[in-house]
């Protein structure tokens with residue numbers, strides 16, 4: 001089955017990034033969110049992102065118009081009924097995603113593939129709530145989607161080889177580099193990245209060095225473009241904690257226990273950049 005029409009559920013950070021990546025590659029996309037305001041914000045974000053590319057001479061006004069022309073918007077899942085692939089990128093909440101998958105299964109044509117961009121929820125679990133578990137797969141994009149080359153393609157226990165191949169071909173066709181990952185807590189990137197950040201928070205909590213020194217250590221000693229604590233502020237301390245909890249709960253291995261300072265900072269309301277304070281201050 002050729003994948004011609006793509007649906008995206010959720011127009012937030014990841015949903016609008018995924019929509020942009022496909023639209024720029026000339027793919028027809030329907031971006032759906034619960035309300036008109038959310039959808040409008042998603043479209044405005046894409047438009048502003050493409051304007052920045054025009055300013056940098058990386059895109060022409062005609063190319064922007066063509067990409068924007070590929071995007072349709074919707075407020076109901078019914079609008080995705082004739083899509084060949086639907087990528088769910090709604091809020092990270094297992095009950096919400098189980099409901100969306102059950103609804104998509106009922107609404108979207110039977111031969112279509114259903115994918116989730118979830119960072120932490122089991123693909124096998126999402127698939128089990130549908131009548132087409134062989135056609136359910138994880139497509140884990142990275143933020144910002146239009147820039148980041150990687151997509152982790154996660155096979156649930158029942159994902160068919162044909163589903164994997166179709167999604168792999170599609171990912172390559174928009175310039176992404178897919179890697180095949182078994183369904184498991186944190187997949188590959190978060191399984192390694194989040195414990196490294198967590199360890200940096202342990203080091204800070206134990207007074208090994210200051211935040212700036214810990215970040216400089218990894219930048220200058222390991223050539224990382226950004227230090228782990230600054231990265232944690234960017235990702236959000238809440239997201240970092242959620243991933244550590246998934247790793248810890250999913251494996252019961254104490255090496256994944258969240259750093260006490262991370263938990264305490266969240267108790268204080270420090271979420272990182274989005275709240276104006278994390279390991280660094282962002283309020284001017």
Ligand SMILES: NC(=O)c1ccc[n+]([C@@H]2O[C@H](COP(=O)([O-])OP(=O)(O)OC[C@H]3O[C@@H](n4cnc5c(N)ncnc54)[C@H](O)[C@@H]3O)[C@@H](O)[C@H]2O)c1
Nearest residue numbers: 010011012013014015033034089090091092117118119143
């Ligand atoms: N932000 C990241 O860096 C990142 C990276 C990889 C994967 N993810 C995953 O992507 C998903 C989305 O994350 P995000 O950062 O874009 O979140 P976000 O909060 O920016 O966007 C989520 C969107 O989902 C919408 N939504 C909620 N319920 C919905 C429903 N029933 N139907 C349709 N839309 C609904 C919300 O209105 C919101 O616009 C999550 O599963 C997250 O784990 C996030």
